[in-house]
Amino acid sequence: MPIWEPEKERMSRDDLRQTQLERLQATLNRVYKNVSFYRRRFKQIDFRPEDDFTDICDIERLPFTTGQDISESYPYEMFAVPLREVVRVHASSGSSTNPRVVGYTRQDLNTWADLVARILSAAGVVQDDVIQITFGYGLLTGGLGIHYGAERIGASVLPTSVGRTERQIKIMQDFRTTVLVCTPSYALVIADRMDSIGLSAKKLSLKYCICAGEPWTEKMRREIEGRLFVKVTDNYGITEALGPGIAGECLHQCGMHIQEDHFLAEVIDPKSGTVLGPGMKGELVLTTLTKEAFPVIRFRTGDICSIADEPCECGRTTRRISRILERCDDVVVVKGINIIPERIGDILQEIRGERPVFQLVLVREGPRDQLEIWVEVTEQLFFDKMREQRTLVDLMSRKIANFIGITPKIKLVEKGSLRREGEGIKPFVDRRFEAVEDTGCTNS
Numbered sequence: 517m518p519i520w521e522p523e524k525e526r527m528s529r530d531d532l533r534q535t536q537l538e539r540l541q542a543t544l545n546r547v548y549k550n551v552s553f554y555r556r557r558f559k560q561i562d563f564r565p566e567d568d569f570t571d572i573c574d575i576e577r578l579p580f581t582t583g584q585d586i587s588e589s590y591p592y593e594m595f596a597v598p599l600r601e602v603v604r605v606h607a608s609s610g611s612s613t614n615p616r617v618v619g620y621t622r623q624d625l626n627t628w629a630d631l632v633a634r635i636l637s638a639a640g641v642v643q644d645d646v647i648q649i650t651f652g653y654g655l656l657t658g659g660l661g662i663h664y665g666a667e668r669i670g671a672s673v674l675p676t677s678v679g680r681t682e683r684q685i686k687i688m689q690d691f692r693t694t695v696l697v698c699t700p701s702y703a704l705v706i707a708d709r710m711d712s713i714g715l716s717a718k719k720l721s722l723k724y725c726i727c728a729g730e731p732w733t734e735k736m737r738r739e740i741e742g743r744l745f746v747k748v749t750d751n752y753g754i755t756e757a758l759g760p761g762i763a764g765e766c767l768h769q770c771g772m773h774i775q776e777d778h779f780l781a782e783v784i785d786p787k788s789g790t791v792l793g794p795g796m797k798g799e800l801v802l803t804t805l806t807k808e809a810f811p812v813i814r815f816r817t818g819d820i821c822s823i824a825d826e827p828c829e830c831g832r833t834t835r836r837i838s839r840i841l842e843r844c845d846d847v848v849v850v851k852g853i854n855i856i857p858e859r860i861g862d863i864l865q866e867i868r869g870e871r872p873v874f875q876l877v878l879v880r881e882g883p884r885d886q887l888e889i890w891v892e893v894t895e896q897l898f899f900d901k902m903r904e905q906r907t908l909v910d911l912m913s914r915k916i917a918n919f920i921g922i923t924p925k926i927k928l929v930e931k932g933s934l935r936r937e938g939e940g941i942k943p944f945v946d947r948r949f950e951a952v953e954d955t956g957c958t959n960s
């Protein structure tokens with residue numbers, strides 16, 4: 517399989533380290549000069565990039581940047597260039613009061629397209645392919661991010677965006693789509709719909725399925741491969757650092773190659789902040805090395821993974837991150853959207869002035885992930901009359917949907933029935949891969 521930028525993706529480790537050092541030096545100087553947030557943080561620890569940064573390890577002295585920091589800088593405070601140089605703005609979903617807003621210069625967009633072209637090439641995409649992108653085209657980075665990378669390769673792009681599954685299938689069939697870009701659960705939704713209309717995936721021209729946007733398992737990969745007759749690869753992107761294009765698997769399917777000439781990746785112990793060695797599981801921390809408009813220094817992704825540094829058979833010399841299966845904070849990722857349970861509590865509290873006892877529960881309905889919010893019934897909060905209960909449940913569902921962008925199912929459960937952890941209620945329970953048990957639900 518061709519490598520998109522072979523001279524960069526197969527750079528010797530020594531050359532790569534030198535490139536990282538030079539780019540990091542330039543980035544630190546720039547944020548110190550242009551972003552008051554970083555200047556303040558660096559001054560607090562008496563760190564002057566020009567004098568105090570001589571080795572990559574020096575970065576371990578610098579404080580972390582969090583999603584909260586970015587939300588508080590809403591909308592443009594952390595931009596490192598004037599708005600007139602910004603040609604595109606994206607934002608991550610509203611997981612706290614303010615979304616996290618990021619910007620891109622013309623050069624950033626150019627780099628982004630190449631980085632996405634690298635991960636798509638690694639996943640098998642070539643100029644002759646017809647690539648169907650079912651990610652949303654909007655403020656989230658998924659759709660447009662993949663789009664321009666696919667165009668850079670010269671593939672024929674079908675920007676079908678989200679939803680309307682039967683139309684997606686008809687397009688796949690009629691336009692002879694060879695590459696499908698989707699969330700893993702949507703690949704299974706498509707497979708299910710094809711079963712129900714009696715269409716075999718063998719009748720399609722599909723070769724590859726490129727998945728991202730939500731935590732998923734090796735078992736799901738094998739299921740998608742078996743049902744759609746494709747090879748499936750995983751890739752990783754977060755808006756705060758770029759969007760798609762940060763890391764992606766090659767066809768050897770052994771972890772996602774990090775674009776290390778553009779990102780410095782560290783894995784830390786989420787509690788102590790200590791940097792961990794290769795193979796050790798911890799929180800992924802990313803520093804951008806070339807971003808102009810929105811550089812981030814030591815951004816805590818909240819994603820738990822490990823880094824593999826053994827050589828890969830594909831010839832790329834970059835290290836690889838393992839599949840992201842869990843997070844180290846309370847953020848729940850559903851359909852690519854970050855949700856903080858505390859904020860859901862705030863919304864529920866606004867409705868009737870009382871904060872109910874509740875829990876976010878992720879379940880699988882067929883192939884789809886469904887977010888449920890289980891609320892314990894109290895006399896103050898709910899009345900006996902069925903119709904009034906229904907109205908309240910609908911109101912809760914609508915208010916939350918307005919805030920997070922997806923509609924949760926509200927379930928009323930008996931007092932004391934939510935899963936406890938020590939003294940407290942677990943804010944989130946993932947039941948997708950559990951056997952279904954009796955939940956004592958009184959409503960759904």
Ligand SMILES: [Zn+2]
Pocket residue numbers: 765766767768773828829830831832
């Ligand atoms: Zn590889």
